[in-house]
Amino acid sequence: MNDHDPANFTISLHKNIETIKEQLHHTAELVVRTIRIGESKYNVALIYLDELVNADVIRDFIITPLFLFKGMKKSDTGPFIDHLASEHIRASSVEMVSSFEDALNGIVRGRTLILVEGYDGGIIAETTQWQQRSVEQSSRQRSPGGPMIGLSEQLKVNLNLIRSFIKSPDLVVEMKQIGRFAKTDLSIVYLNHKVDKQALEKVRTRIETLDVEYVLESRVVEDALEGRKKTIFPLIFNSEMPDIVAAALYEGRIAILVDGTPQASIVPALFVQFMAQPIEYYSKTGKLSNRLILFFSYFISVFIPGIYVAFANFHKDWIPAKYAKKFFKESETLLPLFLEVFLLLLILYILGLASFRIQTDLIVLASLVGTMVISTTLVDAKLVHPFSMIIVGISFLTNFLFLTGGMASAALTLRILFLIIGSFFGLTAMGIGLILLIFYMALLRSVGVPYLAPIIPFRPQEFKDVFYRGDTKKLINSEHNYPHDDKE
Template structure:
């Protein structure tokens, strides 16, 4: 299968469209007044842009300027570690007597005066604006054709809290935030390995959003890492507001209801993915981190599966797959059986269903579509309304409307049960985007059942299987390890075997350091004999 980046380059050549070239940068001038005027002209007279001009030095007076944006920097940090050393330390120390000419004073500021960890030399006005708008402080020195960028980012942000979309009973309660540095720190705190790599890029012509690629150098496939780099480099958009922008722009297949890029708020999930050889994409401004490749089985797993015992996790995972099938097929199966295959039902049940539907003016498919659409509207309304009344409106609305529809004779009581069971089953699926996929496909299966009965459902399932097996996520088959079948990876799919048996990493994703767990099988006989020997003594 040809890589997406190769296909894009070929299409650009066919359309005679040159690839995007980097903008030419304007070098800095030695005249401080000129630089300040240019910065003011480019940024405008915004009140939050602070330009502090000063004169430092005892004997030779040298003009400098400090530029930052109020609200993006830590003002106390700027005052204590930049302004105070510049205004007082130099004058009161022997540095004030040094000849303040040429590059010597430039080196004095860099090596002796600025007590700050993150310091970068800038050579162009574009780099200066980028750093200032990113929350750094830039220091200009009169007579120098370069400037300092000082790391002073310190805007207000949300603290580390429990994830709202992936809650667990047992497990870490920490979740990602909207600050990329906080998110990378949460990952590094869990992986104290020199092979953990972070690569930073900026995406968005206007937003210049910070994006980080995280991977384990000794575990991740270099081809997948390079593919991630290539796809991100091809993004040419003015603004990136959330990771969903990048997810849609780098996914393998757009004409599919199934997600091929995984997103999560949980640091432990990202760490688990990195340990399998996957690549994480961290976007500044969102608490959701992307993971690739993403396979179908990943969306049916939860981090809590690995914090509980293997038998409990296996039972819950089997319930998820059952709920997935119920959410997808229960309404269509009801329509098919009641419309075309009444002989499949026991006589007593058939009589009961017929009595309920006696006064209903609509066929079963119209009845199901009305109830499904009504419930989807109620669910969306519950999400968008204020949190204090959203849940109450959705629950009360469903009860009131369902009961009123049954009493009015518009909907049968059995249909209310079928739709409720389907809705509850969709909430069992761990990932919201996979749940949405089942909600979309459900309507297609209902139409097939109303048209062809059970034969239509079987045709729909065959088409669904063919579609799933044709999907790929960054070159990896979407249905692995089921198709192609990889027996060594089946121990963490439908069932979750004990941890001492899960000793290898996924083979299609990771080809390096396959063995991840060398813990031997617990020997209960040996341990019991030691305990008994201790009792005898």
């Protein structure tokens, strides 16, 4: 808002209209409809942005009632504009405003401003009609035995989906707006009698202190929620499945939804929760094996390239002689083993980036070219050993299990780190590195909750859903308590 512009409406309808036009920079979408009502006693202006409103709502619930208005009765009390808002405007939501800032904030959200000559206030009526896609099946997260639908880009749609899973008056939605230049709607969602109060206060504080010009997606909010200490590990769990969000709320966690982002950010996020998969709660089988396989797969994804190179460089005598001779001693590849593995990891990473950056109709072609380059050219040119390709392939495939939630990015960094350690210092150094990594993870906090809980600090009563999926009835009826400390 310009400094020379008045902050509040005046009683002049013409001046108010001109001020709004100036502050919206005379955009072509702005519509100003003036009418006379009450046997020509009152001049009224309807102001809205044409592409954002539902014309039928304006016609049926605002214009038609105004034309039917004949005037105030002797029994009517109070200002005419208040009477108009309470008795005649039939929109689903009506709000009185007195400042240009509030009026403009409503107009850019698809609402209609109603001004009356002689009154220094206005009426904001709900007439929004955003363009949106229908609720569809989630493409990034799937659960063969559970619901298929995923969240969309519309905040109201997402809140509706969550309420369809949690039909309880204890479900609380706090609405906030962030951004100085352009305001974006944000919702903090939790269950009042189950939420972790300390975590909720930290979420509120960090969002309220977030000072940015605009927000296009939730990453900016997630950075604020993670706190000042940055880490490669995700301290926020992202999900686009409303049933996963609902389950997290039942466990006392908090979901943050940002308008325009088709996923929810869930806190507190613990390391063990990234090892759980939705299918475990919809299927009878895999209560123990699925969780253990995921823990083992994450270990394989991070450590197997480093272990492979460490064996080749420092521990050949630990391997039967015929295998050591075949895989390490008589290798005819041109590159050192460390560079072989690093080159393969780099190529696979580039292929992963390409799959998201190129057109969908070129993905098959890119896959064919990538397959020829990796499987045929590198081996025939003796740049890499076939066994190196198997090791890196296993590491890369197991990493796919952790794309949901964001844990895969941490695995990539750790994989390279332990590859370097194993290549230059051997298995002993990798073991020391693993111990230091556990200490580091134990120091991490997700909105005040220790990242490795309930393992560190040790809370055996919470182990019913850590290394195995316990009985569903016990899981549903048990209380989830999160430890807190002041180390953040």
